[in-house]
Amino acid sequence: MKHRPADLLSCKIPLSPAVLSCALSACLVAPAPRAQAANWSLHAQPARLVNGSPVLFQVKSPYRLESLRGSWIGHNFSFRFNAMSKTWYALAGIALETAPGSYPLELTGDKLSTKKTDKNVTFARNFTVGRGEYPKIKVNLSVESKFTEPSPEQRQQIEEGRQIKKDYLNRVTLDPQWAGQFIAPASAEISDVFASQRIFNGKTSSPHLGLDFRAPSGTPVKAMNDGTVLLARPLFFEGNFVVIDHGQGLLTLYLHLSEFKVKEGDQVKRGQVIGLSGGTGRATGPHLHAAVRWQGMYLDPAQLIKLRLP
Ligand SMILES: [Zn+2]
Incomplete structure (x- = not known):
């Protein structure tokens, strides 16, 4: 060093x-x-x-x-x-x-x-x-108008989703459940990297806090490591959404699934199929968005997969 x-x-x-x-x-x-x-x-x-x-x-x-x-x-x-x-x-x-x-x-x-x-x-x-070398280019994406101009009823669903995430994603299991390497959750090429800037329908802008895999609908999505299923339910932006708790404050998140293969509370092993990819929620088309969260912050999944872990 x-x-x-x-x-x-x-x-x-x-x-x-x-x-x-x-x-x-x-x-x-x-x-x-x-x-x-x-x-x-x-x-x-x-x-x-x-x-x-x-x-x-x-x-x-x-x-x-x-x-x-x-x-x-x-x-x-x-x-x-x-x-x-x-x-x-x-x-x-x-x-x-x-x-x-x-x-x-x-x-x-x-x-x-x-x-x-x-x-x-x-x-x-x-x-x-x-300083991380993240792409500075801005990507303009088009999604259904409900994601950028939600109705009062859809605003209610957005608020419910926000509350569920606030409630669940900040729970911390202290003991580590992960062991060894984290793996890529899908066998597909990367279509968008971490921290790129996106603009939806020319309006709202947000950094991309995950890693996208160009996975056709129905592609098996695998647990990146051992853990417990913290969430497996549909949310407004995330679509069909699975979150795995790996302990030590570390979570992995899987978005836009077409189908669930696990339920909340299930123990999963690294490589186990937890769902099938899709295009539910705020997605421009079928793909897998995978994210890594540690103590409330989003981290680059590509870097986590690269670490040589004991
Ligand atoms: Zn994404």
Whole structure:
């Protein structure tokens, strides 16, 4: 991991030559014995962090810990321990609105110890967030007029959908249910990427907060990883809509389906068919819109699929 001078300035330890090597690899929040500090190891994936990207943090601690929690750009989360690799890991994300800069990952661990005192250990390191290279072109799409000029009855349906999403999508299951790689939800080419700007019927504009697959109606749609079906019902904009809860605040969303193959509360495995693609809701035609949400923010699904996960 390459560090810019700004990263070093945030260190609260003097930059004498003796500690410079420590500062280059890791940055201390509170003074601690130098040997122990050097033993922390923090890694992030992807190699270049950008706004809108999911992040896998991997941590090796010099202490035997009961639990490890992280704080990153205003979000708190817990790590899971892999005994084989003796590594703590957690999935997190960077909001599309996050400005480029250097941000600390702050860690708090509970030591495996019988003593009540000195149980907590803390550590932090700065990571650089760059600007994502997202398409700037604006796409003008034409959809049924009810989506841009809804009637009072349709406004009611829009409001109901908003309430359902507010209620369900912010529920967080702490324990991770995902394991290993996330997979593409359909065998089809990509027709629109994350964060492109769209204009509907020349009126309302919104960034594209998912990944589109050019899937003909009836294409099997697969769960991107293991999880629990949080929602499986029709909504006004989303059409037939499935949401899977993968734990640790991470959800995957599947829109515009023609058919459901799961119901709310079902446990699903990665690759399991959860529905068939279609063109229900605000869609210009049959396709699959897949989205990734972590703690209320939408992240780039293409980046999540690329991460090499334990
Ligand atoms: Zn889409």
